């Protein structure tokens with residue numbers, strides 16, 4: 001293992017590492033760039049008896065203003081290895097690679113299969129964890145293999161063993177219940193180290209036009225400002241945004257946070273929003289939607305630390 005695999009920093013402000021720009025100080029951030037780095041970061045946490053948290057691009061999480069004790073393992077492997085077989089390619093992408101940048105790079109090189117994810121914030125590993133999806137695609141349909149660090153070894157999974165479903169996976173089901181309070185090293189579930197996608201050769205110009213259309217659509221629907229994307233999952237056959245709007249909650253504010261006027265399932269940080277501000281709005285939305293429609297909205301966003 002080299003310095004490149006693992007770099008540990010002490011007392012790191014987390015807000016700039018999230019798309020909401022919310023979150024206090026982490027005791028340690030362990031920047032890892034390989035499976036060996038993950039192993040070493042876990043050993044460091046174990047040695048100091050500290051809890052562990054996993055951070056990708058921070059685009060789907062609410063981190064406590066009180067910060068996080070222990071070791072935040074930040075996935076930074078942005079590598080991309082391509083094996084071409086005539087008109088197909090198998091591309092193995094590091095968990096820390098930015099989703100949008102990787103997709104654009106592959107599309108511009110004439111490889112089709114991931115253009116749906118044009119503009120999707122976050123990392124490849126984070127997208128696998130939550131089975132990110134949009135514009136007709138999702139991770140479940142797109143990955144051929146997922147490589148995870150699990151109980152001291154690198155394990156290779158095909159999608160059928162990862163129980164992907166709407167915004168979830170077997171990995172998320174295993175880690176989410178303890179993630180918000182920090183995981184003991186012995187209880188850490190799978191950590192996505194990389195994923196392999198199978199792509200098909202196509203015309204780069206056609207793919208780039210397709211991505212430009214998706215980008216324009218995304219721009220037209222996305223509120224300006226810092227957010228985590230959709231806060232709640234859509235209930236079956238309905239949309240959380242529609243319900244929140246119908247409950248009259250567009251523009252509802254608390255402290256520095258506001259329910260977007262453009263898309264009611266977004267809570268935007270207007271500047272200086274705290275995790276408590278967001279949490280207060282989340283609780284208010286849940287209670288009003290329950291009262292008005294008898295529906296329990298389930299957050300899509302992951303909460304890390306003591307948010308209330």
Ligand SMILES: Cc1cc2nc3c(=O)[nH]c(=O)nc-3n(C[C@H](O)[C@H](O)[C@H](O)COP(=O)(O)OP(=O)(O)OC[C@H]3O[C@@H](n4cnc5c(N)ncnc54)[C@H](O)[C@@H]3O)c2cc1C
Nearest residue numbers: 056057058059060122123125126127132133134192228229
């Ligand atoms: C403006 C905006 C628009 C968005 N639009 C969409 C959309 O259209 N569709 C959609 O699905 N999502 C959307 N999102 C949400 C977000 O982009 C996705 O959920 C994204 O896949 C999260 O990736 P991340 O790397 O940022 O994960 P993070 O936010 O860093 O982490 C999310 C969860 O994944 C876990 N995790 C992260 N990396 C790993 C890993 N390598 N191994 C194990 N666990 C890991 C974390 O512990 C955490 O629990 C949007 C967000 C924003 C800000």
